[in-house]
Amino acid sequence: MKLLEDEIRKRGQILPGNVLKVNSFLNHKIDPMLLEAMAEEWYQKFKNEDINKVVTIESSGIAMAILVALKFKCELVFAKKGKSSTLGNVMTASVYSFTKEKDVLISIENGYIREDDNVLIIDDFLANGSACNGLISIIKYAKANVKGIGIAIEKGFQDGGKLLRSQGYKVESLAIIKSMNADSGTIEFMEAE
Numbered sequence: 001m002k003l004l005e006d007e008i009r010k011r012g013q014i015l016p017g018n019v020l021k022v023n024s025f026l027n028h029k030i031d032p033m034l035l036e037a038m039a040e041e042w043y044q045k046f047k048n049e050d051i052n053k054v055v056t057i058e059s060s061g062i063a064m065a066i067l068v069a070l071k072f073k074c075e076l077v078f079a080k081k082g083k084s085s086t087l088g089n090v091m092t093a094s095v096y097s098f099t100k101e102k103d104v105l106i107s108i109e110n111g112y113i114r115e116d117d118n119v120l121i122i123d124d125f126l127a128n129g130s131a132c133n134g135l136i137s138i139i140k141y142a143k144a145n146v147k148g149i150g151i152a153i154e155k156g157f158q159d160g161g162k163l164l165r166s167q168g169y170k171v172e173s174l175a176i177i178k179s180m181n182a183d184s185g186t187i188e189f190m191e192a193e
Helices: 002-011 023-027 032-046 062-072 130-141 160-166
Strands: 013-015 019-021 053-057 075-081 090-097 102-109 118-126 145-155 171-181 186-189
Touching (some): 002 023, 002 032, 002 171, 002 186, 032 145, 053 062, 062 118, 075 130, 118 160, 130 145, 130 160, 145 160, 160 171
Parallel strands (some): 053 075, 118 145
Antiparallel strands (some): 013 019, 075 102, 171 186
16 A cells, blocks of 8 residues: 555654554554545455454554444454453463563453454554464454454565465555665565555
C-alpha cells in the first residue's frame, strides 16, 4: 500500500536492532485517516471470507482493528497482556514480545470467540510470527476458523510471514520491508504481488 509506505518513509524511524519506530502515526500518536484507508484495504482483501469477528492483541493493534471491525460490521476481541482480575475463565498463549524482549502471556475470556466464528487477525507488525501464532492457538482452541491475517508492516527479511503462509494462512501485509539501514535511515520495500 503506497500510502502506508510513504508514511513509513516520511515519519518512521529506524532504531538499532532492526526496530522500526512508527509511534508518530500508527501506534502511539495515530493518524485516523491513514488507519481508515488501511481498514478499507483489508476489507477489500478479505470481504469474501465471511468475517464475523476481528481479533488483535492490546494495545497497538486495537485502533486499526476497531476500524476493520466497523468495515465488516462485526465484533472486535482483543487479547489482554498479562493477568487481569476482571477476566473469568480464559484461553491463554505465551508470545514473545520483540520490543519488550520477553515472553508475555495473552488471554481472551472463554466464550468471546465461538466455534462458528470466522476470524480475521489484525496486527501492526509481523516479524517472527509469535503474536499471530499465539492468537491462532487461542482461536483454534475455541474451535473457530482463522480466515485471514491482516498486517500493517511485515518485516520481510524475517521468517514470520513465510512461516504463516507455508501453514496455509492468507496473510495480507500492507507494507513489506525488504531491508532497513539504521545508519543511512533507508528502507526498501518489496514489490506488491
